[in-house]
Amino acid sequence: MRGRRGEQAAVEREGSAVSDVGRLIAGRYRLAEQIGRGGMGTVWRAEDELLGRQVAVKQLHVSPHLSEDELTTMHERTRREARSAARITHPNVVVVHDVVDDEGLPCIVMEYVPSTTLGDLLKEGGTLSPDETARVGRGMIAALRAAHAAGVLHRDVKPGNVLLGTDGRVVLTDFGIAMATGTSTLTKTGEVVGSIDYIAPERVRGRKPGPASDLWALGATLYQAVEGRAPFRKPTPIETGYAIAVDPLDPPRRAGSLAPLIEALLEKEPERRPSAEETERALRGPASEPETTVFPVQGQDGGRTTTTTMVLTTNRSPAAETPPGPPPRRDAPTPQRPNPVPDFPTASPPKGSGARKARWTAVGTALAIVVVAGGVYAWKADIGSPSASAPSASPSFTPSPVPEGYRLVKGLGVSFPVPDAWKIDSDSDGKVDNTQEVRYLDPTKMVQLSVNVLDFASDDQVKHFEDVEASLKKEVLAYERTRMQETTFRGMPAAIWEFRFKGRARWFRAIDLGFGNEGDKEYAIYLSAPEDQWSRYRPIFDKVRDGIRLP
Structure with missing residues (x-):
């Protein structure tokens, strides 16, 4: 029934639009052509017969089913629109000339912008x-x-x-x-x-x-x-x-x-x-x-x-250079149980109804009602508060399938997807800074992906990254942190670190995810690329992160 009424209302508005052509509003503005229409109103090109100029006139749409309070609110919104726009004098803001009454409804008269x-x-x-x-x-x-x-x-x-x-x-x-x-x-x-x-x-x-x-x-x-x-x-x-x-x-x-x-x-x-x-x-x-x-x-x-x-x-088109390696890793101290932290903010939730349901029913939810064209919608959503405990990852977590154009490689007891054209760096086949590391480079050798494994997980992933950061600052020409925060990854304590640093001829951007359970190994996924190509290569990190297979 509601859909039929909506269709009827649309037909009535269409017929009204045709019949309104040539109509005079407020004894001054003659409607010439409909130039826009939305859920709240119709906009016309009109002639200001007093000043001899073209203007835009916005008429309000009013449903006959609105209550008196709802009608009052719509009128006030129209007046507020005019007052708000009239407070702003700027060439990139439409100019409001007048607010007039048309058969009991307010209309806004604005400059006409072809x-x-x-x-x-x-x-x-x-x-x-x-x-x-x-x-x-x-x-x-x-x-x-x-x-x-x-x-x-x-x-x-x-x-x-x-x-x-x-x-x-x-x-x-x-x-x-x-x-x-x-x-x-x-x-x-x-x-x-x-x-x-x-x-x-x-x-x-x-x-x-x-x-x-x-x-x-x-x-x-x-x-x-x-x-x-x-x-x-x-x-x-x-x-x-x-x-x-x-x-x-x-x-x-x-x-x-x-x-x-x-x-x-x-x-x-x-x-x-x-x-x-x-x-x-x-x-x-x-x-x-x-x-x-x-x-x-x-x-x-x-x-x-x-x-x-x-x-x-x-x-920027700087001269080619070999990208600096990932930041040096440190031996982890005796692991301790970390406090609960929110879910990894840039990780896609596991596919399937279980993970989605867990996040919908997570502690700390907000009730919101959104008014959009076509109706009113309400839902509960995990507000992502830093103080909210994250839902535990399922022990049967299934990594994402290997994406098209990638191959699954194995090393250090894990396997992960790597772009087909990328090759392993022969210098990464042994111990590096007291950690096992495997490193891949893109064909230009300017973009680097590495996976590291420590024997023991850190008791504080952020503190671990801060220690690594202090060492990195001494090894690069310039450094700026963009993000470092505590999080979780697949139910394990984790930290995410993003930064930019200067090599010999250009700036690079990097992202590093470290994670691991108490009494177990610690893992890290790292990607760096020239800053001016970051948006192209950044999605590779997500594919590796979502597709990594752990012991």
């Missing part, structure tokens, strides 16, 4: 080049900086709200659910309003949004522009919300030099994202001279204050 939306351009998997994406991003971040400076949060940044003018102008529009600092919310407790694909993790978890929430939505928009899909899109809104809250990001593969910025914007925790100013500086990179931009971002990992360094490198 354009298409980024959403229309990206329909059915369309993409933009990294350079064009950066150009669009520069317009969007300029608009957001202006909005945030005026005390306005947009809260619905998405491709459909980005106008691409025929003159090259990029305009952010539709402040319909914007929120000005100091104003009361129009949502119920636990309710999140917006387009689910672009709602930041903290909003999905029911937390209060801030400027960083708009920046996450910017990152999701840039990701879709280069990849042709939203970063966490799943078959249903409930699954999408769950993925946004807890699932790792599938790294962008077509973003080129934009990849580090997009990954940083899509960090789960808002304090780990770059600021609007840092984002704007980074987006200038793809259109400028070769440069490296480094942004330190303070955050918390399991109660430990860390500095996340987000790096954007563009257009």
